[in-house]
Ligand SMILES: O=C(O)CCC(=O)C(=O)O
């Protein structure tokens with residue numbers, strides 16, 4: 317685990333599932349709410365191929381992409397300005413485009429909904445999507461297991477403590493989990509409006525996993541520890557320790573996990589704001605994101621952990637009515653896209 321002046325986030329090696337790894341992950345999740353993970357199973361080659369695929373997709377004609385425009389379930393292509401992640405602080409939509417794949421079936425590694433037919437035109441494209449989605453899912457389950465161990469969740473008659481989150485996930489049941497390609501075009505302008513690329517927001521799910529590329533930085537967190545904006549750097553792959561493997565992956569806690577743990581785990585506010593270096597080069601930013609959500613009907617009841625029980629009047633410990641993961645997600649999406657609640 318390392319932390320330096322230029323990197324405000326911990327880098328946790330999750331190769332081994334044990335109490336020590338769990339404590340490190342839990343420590344990062346309850347302080348910054350953001351961290352880097354190494355010891356994952358994504359090779360550099362795989363990461364490169366998924367970034368290539370996303371770039372090729374965004375290069376397709378605008379008229380083609382908009383045939384698959386985003387629907388009310390958050391699935392499809394989101395055009396420039398179509399999404400406003402900070403509806404109270406920002407009038408215009410974000411200067412970015414995205415492709416969301418929702419209603420994911422983790423047994424097949426595909427969305428149950430229609431995705432652009434360009435992907436199926438070449439089996440290699442589909443293969444990349446499938447293997448990436450399956451790996452993201454497996455990694456998010458490993459993270460949730462480690463967090464459960466860190467939280468020392470109690471065993472119940474039905475479920476072992478470390479499986480508590482996993483028991484709310486079934487690979488082929490409907491969930492809000494989303495696989496997302498993002499593209500922020502470079503623009504050589506220093507006006508504040510062009511520098512903010514994704515408005516300040518928190519994520520809606522349990523955990524988010526994100527890959528970014530060198531010289532395309534821009535992600536910033538509003539640190540719950542330092543109470544100020546901090547840039548999330550690009551951390552290169554540690555090829556001595558993990559030959560052939562990709563760089564550490566960015567992980568952050570979302571609203572569901574924060575709510576579930578009565579605010580103990582931090583769903584940290586973040587945004588994309590290009591640093592001067594990237595703004596000056598006019599470099600585009602691409603990111604590959606996976607939002608992990610439990611099954612739609614999962615109840616957001618308090619987590620049976622001593623750490624959580626001692627927190628009064630917050631999150632799931634406050635509400636008398638237990639809501640489902642789906643109810644929570646629907647209310648957040650309504651605000652983001654300006655839909656009626
Ligand atoms: O592209 C990024 O780095 C951030 C994306 C993000 O925060 C989101 O899509 O929720």
Ligand SMILES: [Fe+2]
Nearest residue numbers: 517518519586
């Ligand atoms: Fe986000």
